Amino acid sequence: MKKIDLVIIGGGPAGLSAAKMAAESGLSSLIIERNFKIGGQLVKQTHMFFGSEKQYAKTRGIDIAKILVNDVLKYSDMIEIMTGTTVVGLYKDKVVTLLKDEKYIKVKTKAIIIATGASEKVLAFEKNDLPGIYGAGAVQTLMNVHGVLPGHNVVMVGSGNIGLIVSYQLIQAGVNVLCVLEASSEIGGYKVHASKLKRLGVDIKTSHSIKKAIGKDYLERIIIGKLDDKWEFIEGSEEELIVDALCISVGLSPLSNLLSMIGTEMKYVSYLGGLVPLIDENYETSIENVFVAGDVCGVEEASSAIVEGYLTGLVVAKKLGYIHPNYDKLYLDFKAQLHNLRSGPFGEKLRRGLEEIMR
Amino acid sequence: MNKKDVIICRCEDVTLEELHNLMKEGYTSFEEIKRILRVGMGSCQGNTCGQLIQRELANFTNTPINKVVTHKVRPLFAGVKLKSIVKALDDES
Amino acid sequence: MLNTNGVPDKKQIFSRFPDKKYILKPKAITECYEEIPCNPCSTSCPFDAIYIGEDINTAPIVDFEKCTGCGICVYNCPGLAIFIVQELDNENARFKIPYELIPLPIKGETWSGVNRAGEVITKVLIEKVSLTEKQDKTALIQVLVPIEFINDFITIRSKL
Numbered sequence: 153m154k155k156i157d158l159v160i161i162g163g164g165p166a167g168l169s170a171a172k173m174a175a176e177s178g179l180s181s182l183i184i185e186r187n188f189k190i191g192g193q194l195v196k197q198t199h200m201f202f203g204s205e206k207q208y209a210k211t212r213g214i215d216i217a218k219i220l221v222n223d224v225l226k227y228s229d230m231i232e233i234m235t236g237t238t239v240v241g242l243y244k245d246k247v248v249t250l251l252k253d254e255k256y257i258k259v260k261t262k263a264i265i266i267a268t269g270a271s272e273k274v275l276a277f278e279k280n281d282l283p284g285i286y287g288a289g290a291v292q293t294l295m296n297v298h299g300v301l302p303g304h305n306v307v308m309v310g311s312g313n314i315g316l317i318v319s320y321q322l323i324q325a326g327v328n329v330l331c332v333l334e335a336s337s338e339i340g341g342y343k344v345h346a347s348k349l350k351r352l353g354v355d356i357k358t359s360h361s362i363k364k365a366i367g368k369d370y371l372e373r374i375i376i377g378k379l380d381d382k383w384e385f386i387e388g389s390e391e392e393l394i395v396d397a398l399c400i401s402v403g404l405s406p407l408s409n410l411l412s413m414i415g416t417e418m419k420y421v422s423y424l425g426g427l428v429p430l431i432d433e434n435y436e437t438s439i440e441n442v443f444v445a446g447d448v449c450g451v452e453e454a455s456s457a458i459v460e461g462y463l464t465g466l467v468v469a470k471k472l473g474y475i476h477p478n479y480d481k482l483y484l485d486f487k488a489q490l491h492n493l494r495s496g497p498f499g500e501k502l503r504r505g506l507e508e509i510m511r
Numbered sequence: 512m513n514k515k516d517v518i519i520c521r522c523e524d525v526t527l528e529e530l531h532n533l534m535k536e537g538y539t540s541f542e543e544i545k546r547i548l549r550v551g552m553g554s555c556q557g558n559t560c561g562q563l564i565q566r567e568l569a570n571f572t573n574t575p576i577n578k579v580v581t582h583k584v585r586p587l588f589a590g591v592k593l594k595s596i597v598k599a600l601d602d603e604s
Numbered sequence: 605m606l607n608t609n610g611v612p613d614k615k616q617i618f619s620r621f622p623d624k625k626y627i628l629k630p631k632a633i634t635e636c637y638e639e640i641p642c643n644p645c646s647t648s649c650p651f652d653a654i655y656i657g658e659d660i661n662t663a664p665i666v667d668f669e670k671c672t673g674c675g676i677c678v679y680n681c682p683g684l685a686i687f688i689v690q691e692l693d694n695e696n697a698r699f700k701i702p703y704e705l706i707p708l709p710i711k712g713e714t715w716s717g718v719n720r721a722g723e724v725i726t727k728v729l730i731e732k733v734s735l736t737e738k739q740d741k742t743a744l745i746q747v748l749v750p751i752e753f754i755n756d757f758i759t760i761r762s763k764l
Contacts, residue, residue: 200742343606350609356610358609492661498638
């Protein structure tokens with residue numbers, strides 16, 4: 153059985169930052185990444201990020217990925233990276249089982265940081281499985297990673313930041329975005345993103361949603377409708393639109409399955425996107441030396457995931473006896489950064505959600 | 512709404528109609544439904560259908576969504592061939 | 605309404621424009637009406653003219669005495685929510701706007717001028733297009749806009 157002090161599950165912003173900070177502290181780690189490349193969802197983010205300089209604000213996500221990947225590669229003697237590898241089992245005695253190219257591998261570790269991120273939520277409507285109906289994140293991957301357009305006439309469902317940003321990127325790619333639908337009576341994401349779309353001529357229809365998709369072998373048309381205050385379709389408000397792609401952007405849910413598997417205490421918190429583990433102030437779960445970082449313990453921006461990664465990497469290293477020379481200063485700084493990122497009105501729901509999972 | 516055309520679980524091709532029929536028969540826990548319809552047992556392991564079924568159960572049983580118990584997640588999380596497991600055992604000994 | 609369709613109202617827009625005496629020289633208008641965690645405009649300003657402070661959720665405040673209208677904040681704003689405006693004379697205003705679409709306009713061309721609701725309102729003259737490495741793919745377009753649209757013009761769309 154392979155033995156390593158720290159296993160980090162997920163090579164996105166949280167996992168990479170955790171590995172870097174652990175290495176800086178003197179602790180070696182193994183990063184396990186399901187994808188064939190590390191960098192997580194940052195590799196498809198062509199827009200500039202918000203936040204402050206410490207979280208690489210104003211840098212495009214794709215370039216933040218490069219920075220984080222390079223940081224990790226600098227410690228190639230301490231950080232082992234396994235890509236194309238899926239964690240298939242997680243056990244209480246801290247054995248992690250992996251599958252890579254049909255090879256089943258067991259790893260025994262002392263500490264685990266779970267940084268699996270989140271997955272896109274879906275919607276239940278008629279013919280919701282027609283080809284041409286995508287998650288907005290999937291469209292971003294298709295376009296910005298693989299260079300493939302999802303369609304020519306697109307409607308976006310959901311006006312959170314992802315829906316607004318992907319709509320803008322669709323336009324940048326030359327796609328016609330007919331409109332953005334928002335079930336709520338107000339736009340969900342930052343208004344600067346909404347204004348950016350509106351000035352390009354894209355209507356954001358609040359209190360509207362997708363009713364059904366129409367098409368034989370692929371998406372040809374959709375029926376949208378207006379919603380009342382109970383989110384029920386108002387009869388007679390239906391409108392038919394000719395589209396060849398539909399993007400669903402109705403939020404993310406934490407990929408917390410591995411935590412359920414290992415049996416950490418969990419709670420469903422809608423403010424955080426779904427089922428999340430209970431954590432202490434250092435992101436340690438109810439099982440000692442099992443930590444979480446990033447969207448898996450509450451969906452928010454990549455900026456926070458980066459800082460949470462740094463924080464858990466720092467703390468885990470200390471627990472295993474590797475104390476960073478600047479531990480106290482860094483610890484306070486990471487805490488302050490997280491506080492700063494979450495202290496505004498947009499962080500309110502998140503703050504309430506995080507309160508619910510503090511143990 | 513034509514419930515036959517609403518897909519709840521893409522991996523196992525389960526429709527909203529099948530889900531509702533089962534709930535009407537009295538199966539109102541995720542674990543029971545999973546055993547009959549195979550939801551949550553496909554390649555995505557419930558990542559897609561999980562929240563949809565949770566919402567349907569919440570509505571049907573008139574329970575707040577955060578009180579609806581989701582399914583138990585067990586290893587193995589992806590399909591692993593017996594050959595691979597045996598090979599790993601051989602390598603160890 | 606900003607919250608329902610992304611269009612700020614007149615009151616909001618005017619709240620970000622300086623007194624007339626300042627606008628005879630180029631000044632930055634920060635159309636960032638929400639308290640979101642973000643501060644690159646402030647940290648990128650070489651003249652310390654945009655204040656956000658320790659709490660990065662604070663909406664930016666421009667010191668129009670210090671602002672030179674250089675345009676650095678325009679391409680550093682992740683929300684593309686800043687532009688530069690100057691009242692040139694009785695006929696024209698000069699804008700510097702961020703632009704991230706292709707094709708880029710070319711100096712001397714006439715393009716449609718668009719308002720915040722996405723409607724074409726006028727014709728504008730492209731005076732300058734800059735896209736240096738430092739701008740990281742956000743072009744800065746200098747345009748001449750008829751003065752009556754000084755509070756309405758926001759971007760350009762398609763060559764005429």
